[in-house]
Amino acid sequence: MIAKLSFLAALLCFGGFVRGDDCIPRYVENLRINVSAVLTWEVHPDEKCEIKEFKVDVVSDDHDYELHFKVVFQYVDLSILPVCEEWHFVVTPIAADDVVGYERRLVGHVPLPSSADISLRYFNVTQQNSRDVLLQWDLLNHTLGDCTLRYRIVIENRESGDFQDVYVSGRSTNLHNLSPCVPYHITIRAVNIAHPTIEGPIRFNNLEIPPHAQVSPSLTSIEIGPTSADMTWGLENWSNRCPVRALHIDGGSRFNISVPIEDSPDRPPVEVNLKGLQPNRMYYLKVAVENSGGLSQPSQIAVQTAELDPGH
Structure with a gap:
């Protein structure tokens, strides 16, 4: 059965407004429900009508339950509603001459109260591969649900000092392309995103992905002469x-060369100068970079030296 309640509060008029049969109230602004389950709103800043009251309709998502109010204040206490159920909230201003204004609608949950325990039971970090990790967590207390909770994750790169700050729903997420x-x-904490926002206690984990070989180096430039090849390789x-x-x-049976690298934060391309090559000859090269995680897969190129100028 559809339950309907109607409440009529005392009349309160707002002075200094335009009177007239053609004055249609504007829609209200900043309609929201706070952690105390109080629905609040504000009169439009450009409102010209004299507002007598507000009509408030609250309907359950399945339309099996309804509440109807008329109030003179800009709030309604809805603490009788169950937490974490979705409702349709509609507020319509009514002018002093009973002209009904434009409605403002909000669809949302009755949020978790400020007293809700939103601490986390655990926070686990599991490496998935050489670059990705899985984060998993759970609430300590599920009594009231988690409908208005988001989880704030802050990833600090302690080498560069950079931070990444993200909000997610659910109880797990993947972090991709982390550096070995x-x-x-x-760090992670639950956040009740109702008004005002409430943040729960922090849990944290420290992580360092083990060393892993680089991807293959990339050829960034090359100059070829009769007896030389000068090239640079990006890392x-x-x-x-x-x-x-x-x-x-x-270089196969012809030569093998190692160019030591002094590592630096910006890692500029590595210069390679091959000398003593034979003119007009094809060389097949495999180029790999070594780091603390091992040797990369090689990049393979073919280099054709120029013909020797007969005049030299």
Whole structure:
């Protein structure tokens, strides 16, 4: 059965407004329900009508339960409603001459109260692969539910000092493309996103993904002469901070060269100067970078030296 309640409060008029049969009240603003289950709103700042009262309709999501109010104040106490159920809230201003204004509608849950325990029972971090981790957590207390909760996760890169701040729903999320060999400090807390916002206690984990080899180096420039080849190779930078040691150039049976690398924060391209090559000859090269996680997969290129100028 549809239950309907009607409440009529005493008349309160707002002075200084325009009177007239053609004055239609504007919709109210900032309609919201706070952690005390009080629905509040504000008169439109450009309102010209004299407002007599507000009509408030509250309907359950399945339309099986309704509440109807007429009030002169800009709030209604809805603490009789169950927490974490979804409702349709409609507020309509009514002018002094009984002209009904435009309605403002809000669809939302009755939020968790300020007394709700939103602390976390646990916070686990599980490495999925060389770059990704899975975060999992759960509430200590599920009595009231978690309909207005979001979870604030802050990831601090302790090498660069950078922070990433995200809000998620649910009880797990994945972090992608973290750098090996970088210490991360990860915190999480539940946040009741009702008004006012309430943050729960913090849990944290420290993480450092073990060393992992770089991706294959990339050729960024090359100049070829009859007996030389000068090239530069780009290295993986912020996505893999494991210390780099050397660039290895495998020329098969003809030569093998290692170029030591002094690692630096910006990791500029590595210069390679091949000398003593034969003119007009094809060289097949495999180029790999070594870091604390091992040797990368090689990049393979073919280099054709120029013909020797007969005049030299």
